[in-house]
Amino acid sequence: MSNAYELMSDADLDAAIAAIESDAEHLKALGLKLDMARGKPSPEQTALSRPMLDLIDSTTTLTDGGLPVDNYGVPDGLPSARALAAQILGVDPANVVVNGSSSLNLMHDLVCHAYTHGIGGNKPWCQQGRVKFLCPSPGYDRHFKVSAHYGLENVPVPMLDDGPDMDTVVRLVESDPAVKGIWCVPKYANPTGITYSDDVVRRFANLRPAAPDFRIFWDNAYAVHGFTEKDTPLLNIFDALAEVGGDDLVYEFGSTAKVTFPSSGMAYVTASAADMAEIRGAFSVMRVSPEKFSQLAHVLFLKNLDGVKAHMRAHAAIVGPRFALVEQKLTEGLGELGCATWTHPTGGYFVSFDGPEGSAKAIVKLAADLGVKMTPAGATWPSGKDPHDTNIRIAPTYPSLDELSRALDVFVVAVKLVSARLAKVARA
Numbered sequence: 001m002s003n004a005y006e007l008m009s010d011a012d013l014d015a016a017i018a019a020i021e022s023d024a025e026h027l028k029a030l031g032l033k034l035d036m037a038r039g040k041p042s043p044e045q046t047a048l049s050r051p052m053l054d055l056i057d058s059t060t061t062l063t064d065g066g067l068p069v070d071n072y073g074v075p076d077g078l079p080s081a082r083a084l085a086a087q088i089l090g091v092d093p094a095n096v097v098v099n100g101s102s103s104l105n106l107m108h109d110l111v112c113h114a115y116t117h118g119i120g121g122n123k124p125w126c127q128q129g130r131v132k133f134l135c136p137s138p139g140y141d142r143h144f145k146v147s148a149h150y151g152l153e154n155v156p157v158p159m160l161d162d163g164p165d166m167d168t169v170v171r172l173v174e175s176d177p178a179v180k181g182i183w184c185v186p187k188y189a190n191p192t193g194i195t196y197s198d199d200v201v202r203r204f205a206n207l208r209p210a211a212p213d214f215r216i217f218w219d220n221a222y223a224v225h226g227f228t229e230k231d232t233p234l235l236n237i238f239d240a241l242a243e244v245g246g247d248d249l250v251y252e253f254g255s256t257a258k259v260t261f262p263s264s265g266m267a268y269v270t271a272s273a274a275d276m277a278e279i280r281g282a283f284s285v286m287r288v289s290p291e292k293f294s295q296l297a298h299v300l301f302l303k304n305l306d307g308v309k310a311h312m313r314a315h316a317a318i319v320g321p322r323f324a325l326v327e328q329k330l331t332e333g334l335g336e337l338g339c340a341t342w343t344h345p346t347g348g349y350f351v352s353f354d355g356p357e358g359s360a361k362a363i364v365k366l367a368a369d370l371g372v373k374m375t376p377a378g379a380t381w382p383s384g385k386d387p388h389d390t391n392i393r394i395a396p397t398y399p400s401l402d403e404l405s406r407a408l409d410v411f412v413v414a415v416k417l418v419s420a421r422l423a424k425v426a427r428a
């Protein structure tokens with residue numbers, strides 16, 4: 001469908017471009033230096049967890065379930081930390097390992113393990129020739145970088161409103177033994193904010209992979225990150241697997257990076273009992289034992305799932321208005337022009353924006369010239385290559401509301417100018 005600029009007469013389009021150029025000049029003169037690129041909590045949000053820092057001091061009992069916090073050992077993580085992570089993920093604590101502060105680190109280590117040593121007694125991926133990883137796109141660039149880092153072939157799969165295009169996923173996974181994995185963010189996905197439907201989760205659980213060493217990398221990073229009254233439920237993939245008698249298919253990850261402190265949270269992984277035995281073995285070579293003071297502090301602070309939910313409501317009160325502002329500014333600025341679409345998340349950290357074909361790089365560049373840094377265009381696709389150059393990830397959490405408001409004004413002008421210029425070029 002044509003957008004408003006494409007439908008204008010030549011004279012009207014020239015006048016529209018001149019008017020937007022004048023708006024852009026005006027904005028440039030303000031000398032703004034704003035940032036909508038960073039998917040990280042604002043200082044107000046991290047301040048919510050500062051009381052956690054007071055919960056451990058020299059008088060704290062440094063044992064947990066009779067196990068030492070202040071010494072080597074306890075390789076699976078503190079029992080109370082595993083119980084907390086298990087509640088967040090809705091799984092059996094016996095199958096949970098809490099280790100380190102970064103879930104991405106755990107994902108990396110398991111890709112590395114599969115590459116060098118293989119999964120479930122199969123040949124290491126490095127000895128299997130061509131190895132492919134499915135990348136629902138737009139998706140999380142750091143996922144794609146992990147698989148690319150090991151020379152695996154990242155294969156984009158379309159992302160739909162209810163999850164990855166499962167017809168494509170099923171076809172590729174069940175027909176091609178070179179397909180060894182898929183990156184998934186099943187709840188409040190990065191960057192679209194969508195949550196996989198029950199049907200999509202069940203189709204994942206029902207996969208019959210051609211490769212015995214295929215695993216779903218189920219990154220439930222935003223499991224508790226809703227910011228509206230009503231949480232969007234995600235069907236538990238391990239329950240769906242149990243329904244069909246499936247077993248070694250899923251590695252699920254999570255962390256408290258965006259619950260407490262990014263880079264100082266606690267990270268966890270869960271999988272089937274057999275997969276966890278293998279993961280424990282791999283980790284035992286990579287680590288002596290996990291850092292446990294942070295685990296203890298987290299348990300003392302968050303206590304249990306109810307504690308996590310209460311804490312996340314405080315985050316929601318800060319984050320919700322920022323997302324509402326994105327919706328308002330984009331609707332007011334672009335709603336009637338028909339040159340862009342964007343997602344309307346109720347959780348997570350991002351809004352996924354699509355402009356006209358061939359516009360994203362130019363919009364991000366123009367916004368930067370006008371003083372607003374965005375996530376690089378293309379970052380949401382494997383190798384940074386968005387085939388239609390339309391997608392831009394908006395990260396509204398870090399700036400203050402006032403900064404965000406000004407940044408969005410700039411972004412809207414950049415979208416309008418690039419769209420209008422594209423319409424002009426198309427008729428030249």
Ligand SMILES: Cc1ncc(COP(=O)(O)O)c(C=O)c1O
Pocket residue numbers: 039101102103104105140185190219221254255256257262263267
């Ligand atoms: C989907 C997703 N997974 C993982 C991470 C990083 O998590 P961690 O800090 O636990 O490594 C992020 C951070 O933005 C993310 O968006």
